[in-house]
Amino acid sequence: MIVFNPDRCVGCYACQVACKVERGLPAGACGITVLSYESLDGGGERRVHYRALLCHHCADAPCVRICPVRAVTRDKNGIISVASEKCIGCRLCSLSCPHSIPSFNDRQQMTKCNLCIERIEAGLKPACVAGCPVAALEIEAPREISVRKRRGLLRKRCCL
Amino acid sequence: MRPEKKERMLILGAGAAGLSAADAIRSVNPDSPVTIVSGEKGLPYARMALPYYISGKIPVKGIFTGMRRDFSGRKIEYIPGDPAVGLDTHRQKVLLRSGLALEYGKLLVATGSVPEYPDMLAGLDAPGICNLWTLKDALQIKRRIEHGGAIAVWGAGFVAFMAAKALAMHGRKVYLICRANRILRRVLDEGAAGLMEHALSEKGVVCLKDTNVEHIGVLKGGKKHIVLDGGRELAVDVLIVALGTRPNTGFLHETPLAGKKGLEVDEYLGTRIPGIYAAGDLALVRDCVTGERIAHALWSAAVREGRGAGLNMAGDRHQCDLSLLMNVIDLGGYGAVSVGHPLLANNTEVYQFADKAGKAYRRLVFQDRRLIGAIIVGRCTDTGFFPALIRGVPELTQARKQKILRFPWNIAPALLGL
Ligand SMILES: Cc1cc2nc3c(=O)[nH]c(=O)nc-3n(C[C@H](O)[C@H](O)[C@H](O)COP(=O)(O)OP(=O)(O)OC[C@H]3O[C@@H](n4cnc5c(N)ncnc54)[C@H](O)[C@@H]3O)c2cc1C
């Protein structure tokens, strides 16, 4: 899965652009969402914070379980992806996902991060990771991370 | 040793709840004998996908939820087209219509609900008057409107809305006959229902509100003649009756399980008879906001309960009550989501927000610090956060509540601690 390092992020949204271009997604749909917020620190200086909403490719994914037409599936590597053409657009996956990840294309069919599986198979990094100019995103193969380590990583660097 | 048949996990119903129970049993117990019985012939399918088949969004093969090889590959016995007609709780046996008697060790009743059919239609067995509940109904509707035609949908609840939307998306003229003064009145407030009615009318649906049906007849040539109160008359090719549902428990009438509203279950989805569980549309499960025992009749609830019941049948102790209401009303990208109890009126604080263009609207309802219900209309990216919030995880702090109220159009930043 993809891990986000908020201390490195500069809020340029290059990852979102790269994802949209790679997957040909319309406005409103994206595999990664960067959120930003400004606050004042102790010395009165303005600070900007970033968080990324990224699919966790959950071990026991609620989106897979709930899909009434079995359009969302897990592959042997643990990657959760959707066959958009099968989707009816009921949005139950987006309501069941704890991170509100699923988004919808112009035909109201679900799209989500599939870790750019075709790029990975060709030896490339996912588009968002490759597009980030400051290496705030990293890819870790889910099968190489034990569940415990994964939780540790998530707590350290990720969004929730 | 007990006979093997007594170890059989028997699931009545191959819908959302029944199939998720089978998945759950298999996830912890790869070998126990599992049998699924369905009242309908053929492969199991998703009821809620039927409107999308009618509208042409997916082909008929897209609605099926299990293939024969999925069952045989996982050593699950599937018996279609043979509904249960009786249950002997002492001998632990279920009697099927064919005469087959199946013994069980654990039993899950997941036979869903059945649509109401008004007395007015008794004896009027005319083709083209039907519910939208089974694949047979959907095939009939699709065939009859293949080359055009007008349709009346009687009812204005969720299934009625889905039927009207599907047919309008298919380019047909639709009349929605609504007894109340707004559609979807159990899940939407007046503001949201008004926006949805407007969006429906743009798709060609005529919403006839505060209207009742006085008489239905069949004209020469097969058209249905509907007389409404106030004297208006409609002549349509298809009449879809969608006036609500009741639990499908007819075959339990001689057991202590049968109740008018459904089957009462504890927090582990067990009924009052040990070894018998219930899940899905007929199970009376505690609501996560009100605590009331209620049958939610939702796909999401059926999947959740089916899974919980399956795990418990396999020997786990999985607490699985606290069901959450959630309805998605989508009209091709513009729509509404209703989660929890946005219309509850006691001890609640109600906040309403509307955008200048009059297209987006939010209603957030709190009981003290806890969000207990929300209606969200218009495009949004944060709907996924509402279910957990209404379930009460994470618990809202006063500061986060204030932040949500200050930035109500996207609650994600407030929840992510930004
Ligand atoms: C048109 C339509 C649209 C819908 N849209 C939505 C939606 O968008 N979102 C949502 O949350 N919900 C929706 N629903 C509701 C949702 O489909 C149901 O809540 C859900 O299917 C309930 O699951 P269940 O397993 O309890 O019952 P069902 O899925 O109805 O399954 C019941 C099973 O029991 C079998 N059965 C019946 N009687 C017997 C018997 N005597 N013996 C053995 N087997 C029997 C049936 O053949 C069937 O396999 C919709 C429903 C309809 C009809």
Ligand code: SF4
């Ligand atoms: S979409 Fe959501 S539920 Fe599904 S795998 Fe990704 S994070 Fe998990």
Ligand code: SF4
């Ligand atoms: S929106 Fe599509 S992918 Fe999501 S649950 Fe519904 S059918 Fe499945």
